[in-house]
Each structure stands twice: as structure tokens, then as C-alpha cells.
Amino acid sequence: MPFQIRDQHGAARSVAYLMLAAAVYNLIASVITKLSEPLVELIAGAAAALGFLAIGVICLRRPQALPRLFWPAVPLLSAVTITGLNYATRDTTLGSQLFYLWPLLYSASFLGRWLTVATVALISAGHGAVAFSFSPDLRHAAADWFAITVAMAMTAFVVAGLRERNTRLLEVLEVQASSDALTGLANRRAFDEELTRTVAAATAGGDPVALISVDVDHFKSINDTWGHAAGDHALRAVADALRDGGHHVARLGGDEFAVLLRGGPDAAVRYADQARARVEATAGLPCGPPKLSIGIAVLPDHAHTAEELQRVADAALYQAKERGRGQSAVAVSAA
Structure with a gap:
């Protein structure tokens, strides 16, 4: 079944803390408080505690060492284990049912909708098996089973809803x-x-990539003469012109833009000319279409690292400005 872990780090921590707590609990409940029991049972209890401890340490230190299916299997196995313990002890009290909250909260917090539904169904079936097997009153058992099922389902619904809302907020941020x-x-x-x-x-694929640095010529005079609203309008027009092409475009600040283009110098020059033409065709700007100075650098033709690429693209941009602005300049080839 396909699944997605939401917050792998959080899931690993959650399982780790559960396993460490289970190790301590098992050591106390199955060994320390039962020293008069047969040696075999004490050894089994100690071995289980060591197993829980080992899994907890792995989840804390090296969660990537665990198989991918471990994470969705944890709440299902936990629900089965809790049911088995309750069945073995014939415990139908509320306290024993509260242990089901951990696999439920884990699923609702870190797993998808269907695995959460499967966990709720498994908890409902497990508790029903215990309640109907050992409760003296079937009507009481049915009421108890129904109450636990509804409570678990509603808890899962609320937690999953909060998780999805938090995810959307994080995406917006x-x-x-x-x-x-x-x-x-x-x-x-x-x-x-x-x-x-x-x-x-x-670099890994041996493909060229061009960095195109763009400045709006005399942008300060646009703001001073026509106002900041006109300047903002001009910047948006430039952004739209640069965006038209499917490349990665960014505004670095003020009137500075940058474009990443997969291609060599010729493709970058064609893009620059087309972008400038799109800006010149823009209507409705009170200041008129702004002019663009553009510097072009290509890896590996003009640079070998990201830092070098930025430096030589900026140098080419300054060269375009020194030539009179409103034009493009290509960097000098690297040695």
C-alpha cells in the first residue's frame, strides 16, 4: 500500500520515546516486581525490555537504518500487541484501553488517511474482541465497544484535521x-x-546553464518622476516579461532580477532579446516601457562554480551598462 510519512523526524522520535518507555515499563512490570516468578518468565521479560530499548535507540540514532515499511506497520503492530496483552490479562477496564491512544495519535499525526482509518478499525476490532469475550454483560460490552470506537474515531478526525491545517499553514509560510x-x-x-x-x-550531467542578470535602467528616475506606484507597475511588467519562458526567474531586490536558463550563450542571448522586446511592447505604463541592461554568463563556458557564475554575470551586466545601457553583454570565456 503506498504511503507517505509526514515529518519523518517527528515519527522517529515518537516511536523512540514509546519504545524507551515500553522498555522501562516492561522491566519493572515483568522483572523487578515479579522476582519470585519462574526464571524463564523473568528472562523473557528482560529480553523484551532489551528489544524495546534497542528499537528505541535505533529510532533515535539511525532511523534511516529501519526498513521503509516499519513506519506504517508500527501503529498496526502496536494495536495488535495491546489487544493481545488485554486479551491475555482479560482486562476490559478503561485504563487498559487508553494504551490504544498511542497508535491512534501516531497514525493521525504522521500517516495518511487510509492508514489512520485502518488503525481505528483495528483498535475497534481488538477492543471488541476483548470486551465481548470477557465482559459478563453483553449489553455493557456492546455499549463500551461502541463508546471506545466513537471516541477513537473522533480523536483521529480532530488530530488529522489539525495536522492538515498545520500543513497548509506551513506551505503558505x-x-x-x-x-x-x-x-x-x-x-x-x-x-x-x-x-x-x-x-x-x-555539472554532474555536463549540460550548460546560463545565468542572466537583469537591471532596469534608470529605475530611480522612474520612481522620482512618476512615483513609486509607477515604479512598482514597471517592475511587475518586467517580471511578467522575464517569466514568459518557463525559466527560473527571481527578483533579487530593488530593480535587480536574475534568470536561470538551461542552455548555452546563444539561447541566453535569444531569451534576453525576446524579454526586452516583450517589455518594450508593454502598454499602460505612465513612464513608458523601461529599458533593460542584461549580463549573461554560462557554465562551463565562463565559470565553473555557482559563485563564479554570479560574479562573471554581474561583470557582464556592468559591461552592458558601461556600453550605454539598454543592451546585453556576454561574459568573457573562462581560462
């Missing part, structure tokens, strides 16, 4: 943390991360 509020483009933080990934992938 992640988008806000990695995007520019004015243009909707990636911000510098997101761009730096993407640049590192793209350069690593290009």
Missing part, C-alpha cells in the same frame, strides 16, 4: 518566505538555493 511580494517571483533566498541545485545538476 514557505511560499511567503521564498517569494517576492510585489512580483510573485522567487526571492534571493529561493534563487540562491535553486542556483546551487541547478549548477550541481548541470
Whole structure:
């Protein structure tokens, strides 16, 4: 069955703490308080405690060493184990049923909807088997089974709902943390991360990747003459023009933009010319279409690392400005 662990680190910690607590509990309940019992039972209790301890330590130290199916199997096996212990002790009291909360909360917090439903169903079936087998009154057993089933189902529903809401909030925060509020483009933080990934992938595959640095010419005069609203409108127009192409585009701050393009110098120059033409065709700007100065650098033609690529692209941008702005310049080939 396909599944997804939500927060692998949290799931590992949860299982680890359960196993460590189970080790201590088993050592006290099965060994220390029963020293008068047969030696075989004491050895079995101690061995179980050591087993729980070992699993707990692995979950804390090396959770990646455990098989992938271990994580969805944990709540199901826990529910079966709790049922087995309750059945063996003929315990139908409420206290013994509270142990079912751990596999329930684990599933609702870290696993998907269907595994959570399966855990609730297994808990309901397990408690029903114990209640109907050992309760003297069948009507009381039925009422108790129904109450536990409803309580567990509602608890799972609430916890899963809170988890999904938290996930959505985290996604919103992640988008806000990695995007520019004015243009909707990636911000510098997101761009730096993407640049590192793209350069690593290009280096491993031997493919070229171009970094295109873009500045809006005389942007300060646009703000001073036409106002910041007009300046914001111009920045959005530039962002739309750069975005039209499917490449990774970011606003680095102010009037600075950057584009990552999979391709060589010729493809980067064509993109730059097309972007400039799209900006020039923009209507409705009170200040008129802004001019763009563009610097182009390509890995491995002009640089060999992400840092070098940024440096030579900026150098090419300054060269375009020195030539009179409103044009593109390509970096000098690396030695």
C-alpha cells in the first residue's frame, strides 16, 4: 500500500520515546516486581525490555537504518500487541484501553488517511474482541465497544484535521518566505538555493546553464518622476516579461532580477532579446516601457562554480551598462 510519512523526524522520535518507555515499563512490570516468578518468565521479560530499548535507540540514532515499511506497520503492530496483552490479562477496564491512544495519535499525526482509518478499525476490532469475550454483560460490552470506537474515531478526525491545517499553514509560510511580494517571483533566498541545485545538476550531467542578470535602467528616475506606484507597475511588467519562458526567474531586490536558463550563450542571448522586446511592447505604463541592461554568463563556458557564475554575470551586466545601457553583454570565456 503506498504511503507517505509526514515529518519523518517527528515519527522517529515518537516511536523512540514509546519504545524507551515500553522498555522501562516492561522491566519493572515483568522483572523487578515479579522476582519470585519462574526464571524463564523473568528472562523473557528482560529480553523484551532489551528489544524495546534497542528499537528505541535505533529510532533515535539511525532511523534511516529501519526498513521503509516499519513506519506504517508500527501503529498496526502496536494495536495488535495491546489487544493481545488485554486479551491475555482479560482486562476490559478503561485504563487498559487508553494504551490504544498511542497508535491512534501516531497514525493521525504522521500517516495518511487510509492508514489512520485502518488503525481505528483495528483498535475497534481488538477492543471488541476483548470486551465481548470477557465482559459478563453483553449489553455493557456492546455499549463500551461502541463508546471506545466513537471516541477513537473522533480523536483521529480532530488530530488529522489539525495536522492538515498545520500543513497548509506551513506551505503558505514557505511560499511567503521564498517569494517576492510585489512580483510573485522567487526571492534571493529561493534563487540562491535553486542556483546551487541547478549548477550541481548541470555539472554532474555536463549540460550548460546560463545565468542572466537583469537591471532596469534608470529605475530611480522612474520612481522620482512618476512615483513609486509607477515604479512598482514597471517592475511587475518586467517580471511578467522575464517569466514568459518557463525559466527560473527571481527578483533579487530593488530593480535587480536574475534568470536561470538551461542552455548555452546563444539561447541566453535569444531569451534576453525576446524579454526586452516583450517589455518594450508593454502598454499602460505612465513612464513608458523601461529599458533593460542584461549580463549573461554560462557554465562551463565562463565559470565553473555557482559563485563564479554570479560574479562573471554581474561583470557582464556592468559591461552592458558601461556600453550605454539598454543592451546585453556576454561574459568573457573562462581560462
